Amino acid sequence: xxxxxxxxxxxxxxxxxxxxxxxxxxxxxxxxxxxxxxxxxxxxxxxxxxxxxxxxxxxxxxxxxxxxxxxxxxxxxxxxxxxxxxxxxxxxxxxxxxxxxxxxxxxxxxxxxxxxxxxxxxxxxxxxxxxxxxxxxxxxxxxxxxxxxxxxxxxxxxxxxxxxxxxxxxxxxxxxxxxxxxxxxxxxxxxxxxxxxxxxxxxxxxxxxxxxxxxxxxxxxxxxxxxxxxxxxxxxxxxxxxxxxxxxxxxxxxxxxxxxxxxxxxxxxxx
Ligand SMILES: C[S@@+](CC[C@H](N)C(=O)[O-])C[C@H]1O[C@@H](n2cnc3c(N)ncnc32)[C@H](O)[C@@H]1O
Numbered sequence: 001x002x003x004x005x006x007x008x009x010x011x012x013x014x015x016x017x018x019x020x021x022x023x024x025x026x027x028x029x030x031x032x033x034x035x036x037x038x039x040x041x042x043x044x045x046x047x048x049x050x051x052x053x054x055x056x057x058x059x060x061x062x063x064x065x066x067x068x069x070x071x072x073x074x075x076x077x078x079x080x081x082x083x084x085x086x087x088x089x090x091x092x093x094x095x096x097x098x099x100x101x102x103x104x105x106x107x108x109x110x111x112x113x114x115x116x117x118x119x120x121x122x123x124x125x126x127x128x129x130x131x132x133x134x135x136x137x138x139x140x141x142x143x144x145x146x147x148x149x150x151x152x153x154x155x156x157x158x159x160x161x162x163x164x165x166x167x168x169x170x171x172x173x174x175x176x177x178x179x180x181x182x183x184x185x186x187x188x189x190x191x192x193x194x195x196x197x198x199x200x201x202x203x204x205x206x207x208x209x210x211x212x213x214x215x216x217x218x219x220x221x222x223x224x225x226x227x228x229x230x231x232x233x234x235x236x237x238x239x240x241x242x243x244x245x246x247x248x249x250x251x252x253x254x255x256x257x258x259x260x261x262x263x264x265x266x267x268x269x270x271x
Pocket of ligand 1: 003018046047069071111
């Protein structure tokens with residue numbers, strides 16, 4: 001999905017300010033790849049490419065190739081000092097750019113909830129299909145890292161996901177204005193957050209297993225959260241995933257989140 005100019009500015013700025021945050025979150029995971037040579041890394045929805053550039057520095061002795069695939073082009077892509085290859089295209093066209101089993105590490109930071117289609121149900125189906133395609137370009141010992149938010153419903157688990165999708169994807173000017181007033185940058189474009197249970201289902205459908213997860217920060221409730229039936233939520237949860245379709249065809253294991261307690265600090269909406 002192509003984002004609008006306001007979103008581009010907003011997300012670009014957030015990404016540029018998130019490098020220390022990601023460096024800290026991913027440090028323990030990246031250590032595991034330090035000894036690997038000829039690393040291939042892809043950052044899907046990598047925006048300005050700052051994180052990708054950080055990765056190319058971290059792995060400068062590993063003979064690594066770092067790619068960014070984003071449906072929007074950012075000005076920073078022109079920076080020739082960076083050792084990053086940029087592709088302006090949507091994740092739907094992944095197979096046109098990359099071969100199967102070619103990447104060691106793939107990142108999807110705050111991007112899955114942007115993969116929206118013309119209905120909430122289709123969005124869920126397509127998210128699973130796209131994640132399946134993405135795991136297809138991972139090497140058998142490769143890892144996919146997803147950083148995204150959980151919106152768990154009060155009474156109805158899917159209610160916040162459904163309502164936020166409906167409101168933000170609505171193109172009626174009054175609703176767009178209303179969403180913008182509540183700081184929804186995606187107003188008129190659409191965004192689809194998932195509950196933790198739905199993430200579990202989605203990853204299972206996409207043949208991905210959660211190997212490790214770090215829960216992010218919990219937000220403080222605001223009035224709109226009650227209106228959207230939000231029971232609990234946490235931002236920037238990090239999941240390390242591997243395909244559970246190993247070359248030997250080992251039996252499927254349903255993804256399960258490891259036990260963990262979200263930090264009780266005020267979070268922000270990144271939508
Ligand atoms: C919220 S920003 C996240 C930026 C950065 N990864 C971060 O963690 O801050 C989402 C990015 O995903 C990109 N995006 C949205 N839909 C996409 C799609 N279908 N294919 C590729 N990129 C997409 C947007 O252009 C945007 O740059």
